[in-house]
Amino acid sequence: MTAAVDRVDGYSASYGDLDSIVGFCDSLAHDAAVPQ
Secondary structure (H helix, E strand, O other): OHHHHHHHHHHHHOOOOHHHHHHHHHHHHHHHHOOO
């Protein structure tokens, strides 16, 4: 859970930066594809 929170914090901190938003979405997609 901590990793997800850190990722959200990073997204919030760099909101507006397209690369960060794309990276954030890629991370979510990766997490969804990998069994927990």
